[in-house]
Amino acid sequence: MRRPARPGRANRFSMRILIVEDEDKMARALRAGLEAEQFSVHVAATGEEGFFLASTENYDLVILDLMLPSHDGMEVLGALRHKRLSVPVLILTSKDTVEDRVRGLDAGADDYLVKPFAFSELLARIRALLRRGRPEPAGILRLADLEMDAAGRVVSRGGRELALTAREFDLLEYLLRQQGRVVSREMLARDVWQETARYTPLDNVIDVHIAHLRRKLDEPFGRKLLHTVRGVGFVLREEAS
Amino acid sequence: MMGRFPRPKRIRTRLTLYYVGMVAGVLALYFAGVSVLLFWQASNILKSLGAEDLETVKGLLYHGEDGQVNLREDYHHHSDWKQVQERLLEILSPGGAILYRNERLGDRTVGGPPFPGEGEHGYSGRRAKMSDGTPIILISRKYDLQGETILIRVGYSEDLIWNELRGTLLVLVLASPLILAGTAYAVYATVGRALAPVSKMAHRAEQINSERLSERLPVENEEGELGHLAGVFNAMLSRIEQSFEQLKRFTADASHELRTPLAAIRSIGEVALQDHAGPAEYRDAIGSMLEEVNRLTTIVESLLVLSRADSGQIDMQVSVFPLAALVRESAALLEVLIDDKQISFTLLGDESVGVQGDRLYIRQAVINVLHNAVKFTPAGGSISALIRCEGDSRVRLSISDTGPGIPSAHASRIFERFYRIDEARAAGQGGAGLGLSVAKWAVSENSGEIGVTSVPGSGAQFWILLPAVGCSASGAHSRN
Numbered sequence: 001m002r003r004p005a006r007p008g009r010a011n012r013f014s015m016r017i018l019i020v021e022d023e024d025k026m027a028r029a030l031r032a033g034l035e036a037e038q039f040s041v042h043v044a045a046t047g048e049e050g051f052f053l054a055s056t057e058n059y060d061l062v063i064l065d066l067m068l069p070s071h072d073g074m075e076v077l078g079a080l081r082h083k084r085l086s087v088p089v090l091i092l093t094s095k096d097t098v099e100d101r102v103r104g105l106d107a108g109a110d111d112y113l114v115k116p117f118a119f120s121e122l123l124a125r126i127r128a129l130l131r132r133g134r135p136e137p138a139g140i141l142r143l144a145d146l147e148m149d150a151a152g153r154v155v156s157r158g159g160r161e162l163a164l165t166a167r168e169f170d171l172l173e174y175l176l177r178q179q180g181r182v183v184s185r186e187m188l189a190r191d192v193w194q195e196t197a198r199y200t201p202l203d204n205v206i207d208v209h210i211a212h213l214r215r216k217l218d219e220p221f222g223r224k225l226l227h228t229v230r231g232v233g234f235v236l237r238e239e240a241s
Numbered sequence: 242m243m244g245r246f247p248r249p250k251r252i253r254t255r256l257t258l259y260y261v262g263m264v265a266g267v268l269a270l271y272f273a274g275v276s277v278l279l280f281w282q283a284s285n286i287l288k289s290l291g292a293e294d295l296e297t298v299k300g301l302l303y304h305g306e307d308g309q310v311n312l313r314e315d316y317h318h319h320s321d322w323k324q325v326q327e328r329l330l331e332i333l334s335p336g337g338a339i340l341y342r343n344e345r346l347g348d349r350t351v352g353g354p355p356f357p358g359e360g361e362h363g364y365s366g367r368r369a370k371m372s373d374g375t376p377i378i379l380i381s382r383k384y385d386l387q388g389e390t391i392l393i394r395v396g397y398s399e400d401l402i403w404n405e406l407r408g409t410l411l412v413l414v415l416a417s418p419l420i421l422a423g424t425a426y427a428v429y430a431t432v433g434r435a436l437a438p439v440s441k442m443a444h445r446a447e448q449i450n451s452e453r454l455s456e457r458l459p460v461e462n463e464e465g466e467l468g469h470l471a472g473v474f475n476a477m478l479s480r481i482e483q484s485f486e487q488l489k490r491f492t493a494d495a496s497h498e499l500r501t502p503l504a505a506i507r508s509i510g511e512v513a514l515q516d517h518a519g520p521a522e523y524r525d526a527i528g529s530m531l532e533e534v535n536r537l538t539t540i541v542e543s544l545l546v547l548s549r550a551d552s553g554q555i556d557m558q559v560s561v562f563p564l565a566a567l568v569r570e571s572a573a574l575l576e577v578l579i580d581d582k583q584i585s586f587t588l589l590g591d592e593s594v595g596v597q598g599d600r601l602y603i604r605q606a607v608i609n610v611l612h613n614a615v616k617f618t619p620a621g622g623s624i625s626a627l628i629r630c631e632g633d634s635r636v637r638l639s640i641s642d643t644g645p646g647i648p649s650a651h652a653s654r655i656f657e658r659f660y661r662i663d664e665a666r667a668a669g670q671g672g673a674g675l676g677l678s679v680a681k682w683a684v685s686e687n688s689g690e691i692g693v694t695s696v697p698g699s700g701a702q703f704w705i706l707l708p709a710v711g712c713s714a715s716g717a718h719s720r721n
Binding site: 096097116167193196197198199200201202204205208209212229230231232 | 524525527528529530531532533534535538539542545549554574575577578581601605608609611612676679
């Protein structure tokens with residue numbers, strides 16, 4: 001994988017993220033993905049290095065893998081919290097039992113993501129952690145000629161009001177708030193359907209709702225706003241055809 | 242309990258030792274009893290002989306010229322009575338002065354000073370000790386000898402009795418090792434024969450391992466305790482074999498399920514790299530690979546859930562909730578699928594019946610069963626759910642569809658993991674063939690049952706039985 005350095009672009013938001021991950025491929029993919037989202041990213045391959053960087057540099061967020069050689073992620077987290085460093089920590093792990101989660105969150109983690117995860121999911125979690133405490137912007141949501149008054153439950157495109165079911169409205173609102181970002185089925189299941197687990201019937205339900213929404217949102221109008229990103233999820237955005 | 246000796250490990254040895262010990266104890270008691278009895282009899286005989294002897298002695302007494310008491314010994318010179326020969330004779334004054342002692346007695350005394358009333362009213366017979374410690378049987382009586390009161394004592398050494406008994410007791414004692422050896426042999430052999438099935442069972446059990454789970458223990462006598470034990474073990478083996486088979490099939494199926502998307506990812510990747518394609522084609526290839534990755538993820542997640550469920554790692558959060566509301570909620574979730582196929586859905590039955598269990602898992606089970614019905618019901622068909630109490634404590638939820646039904650050959654296996662009636666068809670629909678097995682697990686984990694009845698061609702009816710609350714009150718007007 002070729003990864004050109006793009007320092008100028010990466011520092012635009014000056015949000016600094018430290019990735020503590022020993023697996024090279026994973027670390028490189030995360031770094032590339034996050035840099036593409038304008039974050040400034042450092043990678044540490046061991047627990048020691050991670051702890052050293054996290055305690056000496058000033059990061060906005062630490063992404064911490066739990067399975068690390070010699071000192072595992074839990075130790076690093078414990079040491080960081082022991083030093084009263086309050087940087088938000090997002091744990092990545094392949095252990096997904098409730099006890100593991102509870103243990104991680106008890107140790108002072110701010111969020112917990114189980115491998116394999118969708119990259120869009122990771123991005124959403126990162127944004128949520130960085131935004132923490134700041135409420136979602138209210139008022140009118142807009143994309144191209146689409147306009148939504150979330151409080152008034154009214155949505156229109158090109159001045160024509162769309163007749164959406166309640167679920168379709170929630171779905172569109174979520175996509176609109178995440179506009180330009182790919183949203184996975186996991187995120188929809190959790191945030192729109194409020195289901196704790198993702199399962200096959202629910203995936204089918206989501207797909208059908210997307211199809212319905214697309215029929216009402218895009219078909220009567222020339223330009224497509226709701227796109228399917230194959231294998232990843234859905235995204236609401238204006239595309240230059 | 243701590244014994245002084247190490248307990249033998251083998252039941253056979255232990256039982257043999259135990260029985261030999263018992264028999265030895267019984268024999269010892271028997272010998273003691275026999276000895277006491279014989280001794281008692283012999284001493285009684287001796288006492289009556291002694292009484293006769295006393296009379297004889299009394300008749301032979303005379304006062305000598307010196308006033309001494311004398312005995313005419315000549316009378317007995319020809320006596321072949323052993324008792325008479327062995328007789329110890331002592332004649333005392335009432336005050337205890339020795340008036341006469343026979344030769345055999347010498348200067349010993351037979352019983353010391355007379356006790357009060359000795360020999361006054363008939364014969365006194367007792368065991369006593371001579372002055373030199375020899376145990377004797379002593380018979381005494383008071384007589385009047387020419388105006389003078391005398392006490393005549395006749396004693397016999399107890400050795401006399403023992404000499405008589407020695408032979409009898411010797412025979413008994415010599416016979417006892419034989420008796421004990423016989424007992425030991427009989428017990429050892431009998432126990433050995435009785436326990437023979439155990440060693441056979443052990444031998445056979447040693448050969449049973451994961452490759453040879455079909456082996457069974459030999460059952461020699463079904464009625465007997467060991468036969469019963471073997472039967473119980475065999476039943477257990479059958480259950481183990483069954484779950485082992487299931488596990489093997491599950492592992493094989495799981496690898497197969499995982500291999501399918503893996504193969505797709507590999508082919509798509511390889512083909513995409515071969516062509517000099519444009520960005521759109523590459524995007525398409527990557528997207529296609531990601532789809533397969535999603536499939537893999539779903540399968541792995543389901544497998545994790547099931548394996549965690551198998552090892553009992555999932556805690557149920559039990560509560561009581563109305564079943565009808567749960568079914569309605571599940572149907573509402575799937576409404577968009579139901580409407581899309583213009584399927585009519587109806588829910589009938591008692592609204593108030595509550596179910597006791599983990600709502601989340603039971604909901605998952607209901608959703609999966611309902612989704613299965615939606616999947617196989619053709620457009621324009623119908624699905625009906627019915628809630629009905631069964632007795633006071635159980636409620637049955639039936640979900641009937643108008644799909645093609647399930648051939649009876651498949652009906653029993655449809656809840657197995659990865660089981661699909663139509664391999665090709667379901668694989669294309671993205672399901673992993675786990676929905677119904679997850680439902681089955683969730684229901685049984687909540688003390689329920691799940692099943693299906695179907696007439697091929699006229700739909701399938703899935704039913705779920707769950708512990709109910711509120712059936713006893715409303716059960717009277719439930720339909721049958």
